[in-house]
Amino acid sequence: MGSVIDTIECENCSNDAYEEVYYKSGEFYVFCDSCGYSHRAFFERDEDGELVLKNEEEGKVFENLTMKEEKIENPWGAYNIKNNNGIGQTGTIYDEAESIRFSSHIDELVSTDEHEILYVILKRYLHSEKKHIEIPVYKRNENVIIE
Numbered sequence: 547m548g549s550v551i552d553t554i555e556c557e558n559c560s561n562d563a564y565e566e567v568y569y570k571s572g573e574f575y576v577f578c579d580s581c582g583y584s585h586r587a588f589f590e591r592d593e594d595g596e597l598v599l600k601n602e603e604e605g606k607v608f609e610n611l612t613m614k615e616e617k618i619e620n621p622w623g624a625y626n627i628k629n630n631n632g633i634g635q636t637g638t639i640y641d642e643a644e645s646i647r648f649s650s651h652i653d654e655l656v657s658t659d660e661h662e663i664l665y666v667i668l669k670r671y672l673h674s675e676k677k678h679i680e681i682p683v684y685k686r687n688e689n690v691i692i693e
């Protein structure tokens with residue numbers, strides 16, 4: 547399905563946020579990797595991955611699908627993982643407890659020799675001080691340049 551990818555101003559921290567809009571269905575996904583803000587609307591699916599219909603008889607037409615909306619307005623922060631192969635992963639950290647679980651999970655992962663992780667950073671926006679901060683969690687070696 548066709549989608550348009552754009553950069554918009556993050557509602558939470560004003561940095562650039564990633565936006566993807568599926569223009570036919572109205573589904574969208576907004577994520578800011580500077581603060582973890584996320585807002586998305588998507589068609590609900592059941593445990594088997596099947597679209598949830600409002601009315602069983604009317605079939606899979608857009609008007610009969612169940613749109614779900616999720617917004618994380620005030621996240622604790624965002625995690626940014628970069629791997630050896632250049633592939634990265636980002637996502638929202640909801641609260642401080644999750645940040646602690648996340649960091650110890652990374653500690654476990656990098657304690658083995660097989661991991662592919664180059665670096666891991668937590669990024670936050672502190673509203674009270676109106677500033678962005680970065681918390682390094684792991685860096686493979688001192689020569690790695692963090693983008």
Ligand SMILES: [Zn+2]
Pocket residue numbers: 556557558559560561563578579580581582583671
């Ligand atoms: Zn943001």
